[in-house]
Amino acid sequence: MELLKEKIEAEGRVLSEAVLKVDSFLxxxxxxxxxxxxxxxxxxxxxxxxxxxxxxLESSGIAPSVMTALELxxxxxxxxxxxxxTLTDDLITTTVYSFTKQESNEISVSKKYLQKEDRxxxxxxxxxxxxxxxxxxxxxxxxxxxxxxxxIVIEKAFQDGGKKxxxxxxxxxxxxxxKSLSNGKVTFLEKAVEELTK
Amino acid sequence: MELLKEKIEAEGRVLSEAVLKVDSFLxxxxxxxxxxxxxxxxxxxxxxxxxxxxxxLESSGIAPSVMTALELxxxxxxxxxxxxxTLTDDLITTTVYSFTKQESNEISVSKKYLQKEDRxxxxxxxxxxxxxxxxxxxxxxxxxxxxxxxxIVIEKAFQDGGKKxxxxxxxxxxxxxxKSLSNGKVTFLEKAVEELTK
Numbered sequence: 001m002e003l004l005k006e007k008i009e010a011e012g013r014v015l016s017e018a019v020l021k022v023d024s025f026l027x028x029x030x031x032x033x034x035x036x037x038x039x040x041x042x043x044x045x046x047x048x049x050x051x052x053x054x055x056x057l058e059s060s061g062i063a064p065s066v067m068t069a070l071e072l073x074x075x076x077x078x079x080x081x082x083x084x085x086t087l088t089d090d091l092i093t094t095t096v097y098s099f100t101k102q103e104s105n106e107i108s109v110s111k112k113y114l115q116k117e118d119r120x121x122x123x124x125x126x127x128x129x130x131x132x133x134x135x136x137x138x139x140x141x142x143x144x145x146x147x148x149x150x151x152i153v154i155e156k157a158f159q160d161g162g163k164k165x166x167x168x169x170x171x172x173x174x175x176x177x178x179k180s181l182s183n184g185k186v187t188f189l190e191k192a193v194e195e196l197t198k
Numbered sequence: 199m200e201l202l203k204e205k206i207e208a209e210g211r212v213l214s215e216a217v218l219k220v221d222s223f224l225x226x227x228x229x230x231x232x233x234x235x236x237x238x239x240x241x242x243x244x245x246x247x248x249x250x251x252x253x254x255l256e257s258s259g260i261a262p263s264v265m266t267a268l269e270l271x272x273x274x275x276x277x278x279x280x281x282x283x284t285l286t287d288d289l290i291t292t293t294v295y296s297f298t299k300q301e302s303n304e305i306s307v308s309k310k311y312l313q314k315e316d317r318x319x320x321x322x323x324x325x326x327x328x329x330x331x332x333x334x335x336x337x338x339x340x341x342x343x344x345x346x347x348x349x350i351v352i353e354k355a356f357q358d359g360g361k362k363x364x365x366x367x368x369x370x371x372x373x374x375x376x377k378s379l380s381n382g383k384v385t386f387l388e389k390a391v392e393e394l395t396k
Binding site for chain 1: 221222223226227228229230231233234256257260261264265267268271272273274275276278307308310311
């Protein structure tokens with residue numbers, strides 16, 4: 001997605017060979033017009049997958065998920081990182097380790113909002129080692145629902161999360177795939193060019 | 199806002215005289231079409247206030263904020279409840295006590311995204327005793343920015359948060375104002391009728 005790549009090039013900050021900071025438009029400050037375009041792109045990609053619900057993880061996954069769900073005319077449910085006293089229902093829970101934050105979080109979704117009849121589109125802001133996405137996949141499986149696909153805003157293609165998910169048979173669509181963050185520079189995977197030169 | 203009140207009547211669950219659970223469309227599962235309508239309503243209400251940015255608090259404030267910001271064509275920034283290792287910049291922080299969750303959270307925003315030239319529209323999902331909104335107000339004041347207004351999806355008008363904020367001189371617009379949750383029933387403040395019968 002060109003608009004997203006241009007935004008990453010213009011505003012993303014490479015903090016290390018593994019960390020890209022995009023908090024000016026995705027993780028802290030949010031560009032709602034870009035989120036709308038991202039939502040339209042995911043909806044276009046997954047429109048024939050029979051999606052009944054979008055599942056994401058608070059907080060940075062919420063904006064792109066709501067825009068995608070608006071286009072697909074389905075609800076969103078976001079997994080919570082901590083239990084709330086007002087969430088008293090039965091929960092589906094799993095533990096996710098964040099390498100970025102160096103901590104484990106228990107994430108949970110109310111059973112009421114993940115039903116076995118659902119076809120779930122998982123959306124998240126980043127895919128690196130795949131811990132968060134695998135956690136969400138596990139919750140959908142616990143609910144007995146199907147996974148329609150996995151939509152990722154930014155995939156760090158030099159880490160193995162995407163490989164793991166694709167080897168499990170899931171359709172993973174990433175709107176920007178980063179090949180490397182070496183030398184303080186963002187280098188994208190150029191899929192179209194690779195395919196043309198095959 | 200009639201559509202919102204109808205949704206609260208149809209799907210809201212009264213857990214006690216103080217707690218209304220709306221996790222089927224706002225706090226856990228999100229109805230994106232309703233969020234779009236909420237965004238349009240807030241944008242209409244605050245369109246002449248010179249808003250340069252929407253400020254909210256993760257996580258339930260994000261969906262209505264992004265939709266409002268899309269209509270107003272301004273960015274959103276969401277205050278975080280915990281510090282992230284990838285947020286290394288100078289932060290504006292304050293402490294907010296949640297009566298619902300019975301805990302204090304330090305909330306923070308990067309100084310970079312709250313500038314003294316900004317006119318901030320604060321959006322949140324609920325207003326009860328006002329702790330979260332007052333925390334956000336305090337952050338805007340620390341940044342030296344102006345407050346364009348405060349938009350609340352659901353105000354518990356039987357608690358004193360709205361009174362506190364209005365007495366401080368802020369324009370508070372709540373899309374649904376709840377007069378009481380007594381007897382397991384949601385009763386709305388009927389402002390229009392009250393004004394007609396004056």
